[in-house]
């Protein structure tokens with residue numbers, strides 16, 4: 001393990017000090033953890049938990065780049081205050097997933113058909129990334145309960161069911177984080193605001209009989225998954241739906257979800273794939289409208305006094321920089337909610 005301290009000039013008051021820790025992990029790969037403190041007593045922070053792609057050469061979209069001092073996306077440096085999350089444990093994963101499925105993922109003993117359904121070839125890196133992605137969402141949820149808002153720069157793998165993965169989703173990170181916090185007694189009620197263009201079928205199935213968890217999905221009705229699982233509120237959009245229809249539908253759905261009594265936490269799946277330039281989206285939503293979606297959703301959580309953990313979910317723009325820019329905007333707006341400039 002190697003450590004060094006550095007001082008990073010920050011926007012707003014105070015000076016951020018970062019301790020960068022480099023830890024070798026399996027297969028000679030390296031985990032970087034950046035822990036950030038501040039000398040300003042009144043400084044507020046946005047804690048970003050992320051799963052860095054050094055673990056995931058299988059991920060085809062380099063949305064965001066880790067540098068020595070922070071994270072870069074479209075538009076320059078994104079933020080400091082990054083931490084590589086702890087990998088979700090087997091006990092955490094099995095709050096949602098069947099023990100046999102978790103063991104087969106970890107040990108590489110899934111059948112060929114199961115691997116095909118997931119859509120990625122099995123590798124130790126896939127396991128590492130999937131576990132850290134779930135751990136990151138749990139970290140972000142805990143940070144949101146403390147700070148009001150937090151972001152996992154990964155997560156949103158909402159097509160994973162208890163006994164199987166599909167659609168590039170291995171573990172259902174939001175479901176795992178929800179179930180762990182419910183079992184710990186940290187929360188009693190939560191809402192999942194799934195605004196990715198694809199229906200959150202795994203999530204809806206997992207919580208279908210659980211009145212403690214309100215599942216909202218706003219999605220393309222004719223898009224994958226072709227068999228939808230009924231959630232608490234499913235709002236399907238026609239192909240080529242435009243900005244106005246999209247934003248009206250999102251607003252209606254989010255407000256209805258947040259009106260559920262006694263909510264203590266919300267998860268926001270801020271997929272970049274409703275974008276008009278997305279290869280898998282089938283909608284006609286501009287970047288500006290997606291920024292509006294994020295802003296109004298985050299503000300609604302704040303207005304209702306509900307802490308929010310943001311996860312990235314999907315994004316498959318023909319031009320990869322478009323996906324980066326959309327995610328970057330999401331994080332910037334979440335920072336705005338915490339009163340810090342990113």
Ligand SMILES: [Zn+2]
Nearest residue numbers: 196197198314
């Ligand atoms: Zn999606």
